[in-house]
Amino acid sequence: MSLGPFLRTPFTDLTGCLVNHQSYEKCGKMEMEMMDCLEAYGVERGEKMCADIIADFRECLGARKQLLRFHAMRNERLKQYYFGDRKKEELFADPPRVDAY
Numbered sequence: 001m002s003l004g005p006f007l008r009t010p011f012t013d014l015t016g017c018l019v020n021h022q023s024y025e026k027c028g029k030m031e032m033e034m035m036d037c038l039e040a041y042g043v044e045r046g047e048k049m050c051a052d053i054i055a056d057f058r059e060c061l062g063a064r065k066q067l068l069r070f071h072a073m074r075n076e077r078l079k080q081y082y083f084g085d086r087k088k089e090e091l092f093a094d095p096p097r098v099d100a101y
Contacts, residue, residue, distance in 0.1 A: 027060040 005012045022028045034057045037050035047054070059065060080086040 021061070027057065030057045030060050
């Protein structure tokens with residue numbers, strides 16, 4: 001995934017700030033840290049210098065590791081159920097009450 005536009009024009013400079021995640025409280029701060037780092041080093045050099053911050057921001061957006069962890073836990077519970085280590089009633093935890101939030 002490229003961080004800069006494929007073709008840079010004055011129009012891309014004007015409209016580049018329209019798409020961001022600042023209105024979402026989950027990833028807004030990470031995006032700002034990433035953009036500050038990229039601004040300090042430049043886009044090309046910043047891809048190497050800010051790689052860890054960029055990876056954290058992409059994980060915040062996509063939640064790939066979180067989904068992989070969820071699938072691994074679900075598959076382990078199903079495997080235990082199929083081999084008879086768990087009963088069907090204790091396969092998954094009870095959901096929280098409706099007014100618990």
